[in-house]
Amino acid sequence: MRILVIEDEAKVASFIRRALEEESYAVDVSADGAKGLQMGLSGSYDLIILDLMLPGVLGLEILKELRKEKIQAPVLILTARSQVDQRVKGLDAGADDYLTKPFAIEELLARVRALLRRGSGEATGLLQVKDLVLNPATREVTRGGQRIELTAKEYALLEYMIRNTGRVLTRPMIAEHVWNLDFDTFTNVIDVYVNYLRNKIDRGREPKLIHTVRGSGYVLKAE
Numbered sequence: 737m738r739i740l741v742i743e744d745e746a747k748v749a750s751f752i753r754r755a756l757e758e759e760s761y762a763v764d765v766s767a768d769g770a771k772g773l774q775m776g777l778s779g780s781y782d783l784i785i786l787d788l789m790l791p792g793v794l795g796l797e798i799l800k801e802l803r804k805e806k807i808q809a810p811v812l813i814l815t816a817r818s819q820v821d822q823r824v825k826g827l828d829a830g831a832d833d834y835l836t837k838p839f840a841i842e843e844l845l846a847r848v849r850a851l852l853r854r855g856s857g858e859a860t861g862l863l864q865v866k867d868l869v870l871n872p873a874t875r876e877v878t879r880g881g882q883r884i885e886l887t888a889k890e891y892a893l894l895e896y897m898i899r900n901t902g903r904v905l906t907r908p909m910i911a912e913h914v915w916n917l918d919f920d921t922f923t924n925v926i927d928v929y930v931n932y933l934r935n936k937i938d939r940g941r942e943p944k945l946i947h948t949v950r951g952s953g954y955v956l957k958a959e
């Protein structure tokens with residue numbers, strides 16, 4: 737999952753980035769409101785963390801512009817304790833949740849998980865296709881009740897695929913969402929990781945869940 741952080745306080749931004757990257761999210765940071773808005777409008781983020789007091793364009797204006805342009809990604813706003821009215825305006829303008837600074841990083845991570853879950857329409861928090869089950873809160877993966885050990889990257893790839901079940905994911909999409917890199921020289925790495933996943937998820941099991949779509953990419957689906 738790819739997350740955009742628009743925050744001008746360098747310390748806060750790098751703190752958030754580190755914590756999210758440790759959880760295997762792909763993270764981009766903008767310290768400037770105008771640039772952040774531009775990035776958000778690209779539509780390539782699964783979630784946006786938005787500070788309200790920003791140079792360039794204020795957070796509230798960014799939020800309004802994103803919603804006006806039909807960007808549906810959940811937005812978590814960050815506000816100072818004194819900005820109660822800003823928080824209300826933010827929620828009115830289409831923010832999905834807010835956090836008051838200073839906040840505990842565990843709380844930020846929990847809210848990020850909750851917002852991504854809401855986006856995927858999953859009430860239990862578990863992601864499931866057939867007998868394959870992912871728990872984003874613990875990053876536990878089971879198939880047919882059997883625990884499967886994945887590396888952080890394998891997990892991130894599988895979570896991206898299962899959140900997009902039935903949708904063909906091109907290599908550039910995977911590169912962008914899982915590795916946060918441009919596609920260019922990346923094609924082999926993606927194929928290698930998909931094969932790792934196949935070995936762990938599908939080998940010796942039926943039905944196969946990870947499928948190659950010739951000339952396009954990969955899709956996770958039940959048949």
Ligand code: CA
Nearest residue numbers: 744787789790
């Ligand atoms: Ca700020």
